[in-house]
Amino acid sequence: MxxxxxxxxxxxxxxxxxxxxxxxxxxxxxxxxxxxxxxxxxxxxxxxxxxxxxxxxxxxxxxxxxxxxxxxxxxxxxxxxxxxxxxxxxxxxxxxxxxxxxxxxxxxxxxxxxxxxxxxxxxxxxxxxxxxxxxxxxxxxxxxxxxxxIPEMDWERRAPDPIALIAGRIAPEKGTAAAIRAARRAGLEPVLVGEVYDRGYFAREVVPLLDRAHVFRTLPRRRVAALMQRAAVTLVPVEWDEPFGLVAAEAQVAGCPVAGYARGALPEVVPPEGGVLVTPGDEDALADAIPAARSLDRIMVRESARDRFDxxxxxxxxxxxxxxxxxxxxxxxxxxx
Structure with missing residues (x-):
């Protein structure tokens, strides 16, 4: 064709x-x-x-x-x-x-x-x-x-680092600020990767939380995948009805469990074997979901996702x-x- x-x-x-x-x-x-x-x-x-x-x-x-x-x-x-x-x-x-x-x-x-x-x-x-x-x-x-x-990616079994990955556009609907707060409450260092879509939100809600946080505006996809393999968890506390949730899917294919809010399509994309989703807007529950997500078998997270997102x-x-x-x-x- x-x-x-x-x-x-x-x-x-x-x-x-x-x-x-x-x-x-x-x-x-x-x-x-x-x-x-x-x-x-x-x-x-x-x-x-x-x-x-x-x-x-x-x-x-x-x-x-x-x-x-x-x-x-x-x-x-x-x-x-x-x-x-x-x-x-x-x-x-x-x-x-x-x-x-x-x-x-x-x-x-x-x-x-x-x-x-x-x-x-x-x-x-x-x-x-x-x-x-x-x-x-x-x-x-x-x-x-x-x-x-999700295309196949290079993968190796390794112990994760104590970081929480927050990837995707930086905007209110993605819950970037809530993700940073939850990561710190769970004892993890937040790592942000993504473009700033809402500069007012970024300056008002995100910048005050960035002390010692690592921020990358854009990275090649292979480097994002490598960060997902290193991260203890990927956070997706979305404040809108997510049509899909590509970051959550890619994280699981990299063997990284997901913690976030159960909105839109995320319950389809993140089943119990791939992560932990909680009531939208509940930051206490989100912080508690992080250790639960980290307890999942990363090999099972990856194999399940490879099948679902073939x-x-x-x-x-x-x-x-x-x-x-x-x-x-x-x-x-x-x-x-």
Whole structure:
């Protein structure tokens, strides 16, 4: 197949990023390219992905005009199908004439986006059953779940260091400040890895807690994986309904147990053999969950996660759905259902 990927234009793609949709675009494009498909990733100017061809788009006026230009280039390239991963209205609504699969990396919180997805005649993908239920509740009945896969990583059995990893974007919805406080209460040194999304929150809530904490704005993915292998626990006290929870999944594949809040899809992503989730907002319970998570068998944490987040399983599902969409079979199956 000739597959055009549409990436979010909010930031350039790169191999060192904490943005979940960007990570999945790179992983999936790379895997489908390895399977012999013709792949091109249309993305923001300044993007670079190792081993993946990209077509950068200049964003010089508005997001709407950028997506108009992007789709002009997509049609000129002539794909059989589009794998669309952005969450803007125009990314979904401007795709007339080419079969498309929209992957919904967020929940249905923006009315205009919900309307665009509902009006689109092509299939949609959600990244968890929890997110699928929310989208179906919003009237998107064509949504199917394909959980994110995690590529294999180098791994060695080792005793963890007394650190708590807090990875991902630094923003109120990720609970960064609560994670730092819980780590210290549990006697662990917090290590932060991620981009600052909300500078006001960072200055007001996080900076006063950073005494002796290690902070890395961005790191290559292999270094984040190495930190996960070293960490005693990865903390995810999210303050929103997480559509998936890529950091929690990657941590478990690295053999690192997870402690966090049971919100959104996290109970799917973090079963009892992978970590301990507690009542959202309860920092006392979060601090108590850390030693419980640390008591888990790290080999079992890793083996369970490798099975649940198998990369080939994700790629197989996308490959089949993209092929069905390119040939029109997805419409036939939908009509039969």
């Amino acid at each position: 000739r597959i055009a990927f549409v990436a979010p234009l909010v930031a350039p793609l790169c191999d060192a990023t904490s943005r979940g949709p960007h990570v999945i675009v790179g992983d999936l494009a790379r895997a489908l390219l390895a399977r012999g498909h013709d792949v091109m990733v249309f993305c923001a100017q300044g993007s670079f992905l190792s081993d993946v061809p990209t077509a950068p788009i200049v964003i010089d006026a508005s997001v709407s005009s950028a997506f108009q230009e992007l789709y002009w280039h997509v049609r000129h390239w002539g794909p059989d199908v589009i794998a669309q991963h952005a969450f803007e209205v125009d990314a979904i609504a401007l795709c007339d004439g080419v079969p498309i699969v929209n992957t919904l990396h967020a929940n249905p919180t923006i009315d205009e986006v919900v309307d665009a997805v509902r009006a689109c005649a092509w299939p949609a993908v959600t990244v968890s059953d929890d997110s699928q239920r929310r989208w179906r509740g919003a009237g998107v009945v064509r949504a199917v779940t394909i959980r994110n896969g 990369m080939d399983t994700m790629v197989d599902a996308y490959e089949e759905l993209l092929a069905e969409t390119a040939t029109g079979l997805a419409h036939v199956r939908e009509a039969a259902a």
